[in-house]
Amino acid sequence: MLRRTLSAMAGKVLVVAEMHNGKVSPATLAAVTAGMKVGPVTALVAGKDATKTAADVAKVKGVENVLVAKGDHYENGLPEEYAPLIASVVKDGYTHVFAGTSAFGKNVIPRAAAKADAMPISDVTEVKDDSTFVRLMYAGNVVCTVRSLDPVKYATIRSTSFERAPLDGGSAQTKEVEATKAEGKSKWIEDTVASSEKPDLQTAANVVVGGRGLKNAENFKILNELAEPLKAAVGATRAVVDAGYCPNEMQIGQTGKTVAPNFYLGCGVSGAIQHVAGMKDAKVIAVINNDADAPFFQVADYGLVEDLFVAVPKLTSLVKK
């Protein structure tokens, strides 16, 4: 705390807000927490009618100002439209531009950085001070501390590495900013969003994951049956997504989603480097696999060598008891 007040608070942070189904995305809330480590946080909200969104963001604890840009062209998060907007706002003396590491943040932040001739810092896991950040390389096998020499730092923030700022308790000032004119080089056609009643993979406290050992798509049923009483989200490895057993948005790993749940259970997951990169920050890791030599057993807190088709239903009935 002392350090923050003494030296690091010189920054002025712009967090590019992202909305999901009308709610402030968890990734944005983590970016707010990261931003508070370097200075007062201003959130940028853009959209067709961003008034309601801005009101929600203004209530987020830690956000001191909200800038609202109204325009149809911001509606679907197109980076071609967001980058000029960020460029026009940053001129106001911001030293940091943050967004969550999500499909939106990864798409928008580097493009905005290019306009400012800055080298973006991807997927930051720790903010050391206003110019020093920690991030992972080589699928999480190397931890790298980097110091940015750019006058304005553009970064995406790993949402599982920072607490999410509370959705209430804040009372930010809202100000409208002039919208940039539409670029019109790209057009949004449609979003196909998998509807799911289950908990969101990246924010769920418990995650149950299926790997190649599940053998086919129907067998995912046994994972869903276990996930239900646990209120867990169901994830998958690349192998099963590639095989078409489940959709891509369920993939956990270096190139998929990063999760850090309270409890992770891998079923028929071997524990390849690329998968472990996406889940090794889970608090408790358990694995069920009939191959005693699977590398996952070296990562897991609790390992059970048994056929998952026997073990998982048995575990489900024990949980239900």
Added chain:
Amino acid sequence: MFVRTIPSHFTTTSPLWMRVMVGVKRVVDYTVKVRVKDNKVQCDGLKMSVNPFDEIAIEEAIQMREKKLADEVIAVTIGNKKAEEVLRTAMALGCDKAIHIVTPDGEAEGLEPLVVAKIFQKLHEEIKPDMWILGKQAVDDDLGNTPQLLAGLLEIPQGTFASKVEVSDGKVKVTREIDAGHQVVELQLPCVIAADLRLNTPRFPKLPNIMKARKKPIDSRDVSSLGVDTKPRLVREAVMEPPLRKAGIKVKSVEDLYDKLHNEAKVI
């Protein structure tokens, strides 16, 4: 603007023939676990390969030529002398030409994405491709921002995390992998595409093609001849291995597992 149309008597399938450029990076093979020593990533003697996402980018470009959407595919790499081998692979797979921007030996991971994007920008101005296809991220530095930086510098549209690319009437429809599903966007040409894993399944090079690719010329240029400042903006202060998790235990039965999770870890 850069779209060249071929006279109609030459073409029966499509009036649009594009020049496509593909970025290729030589990285430590994805199956190898790297070690850290003396505050540096140890890459000497490790198996190196084409970045997996770049293989997908190459495959997409070649498929475009096979569908007569592209008439020329140019592979580009930036790296030391040894990086030439990834260009040979790219040409064995079907790329027509290759450009090697040669950098001095040194830092294992090579130049920062911003520098790479600026070099690509120079090449864009010279060669005027209609489309860039790059991998969505390199599996060594995991930064994943070269395509977006290039599109931003050129002020052309970007189709990142692409799982499907359709070209028609001078426009490109890109299906993107987003957090909750898919998104379809339509981009004007020229544009930058960043390939996701789901875009295609790369083919293997055939032996005769590998032999033929050895004879194809590579346009080698020294990085210093391009007038791009290559100084890194991100100084590596420390490189470490992540903390090890404390060793776990193996349980004997499902009942044991449930008991440990319920009473010891208290997670279920």
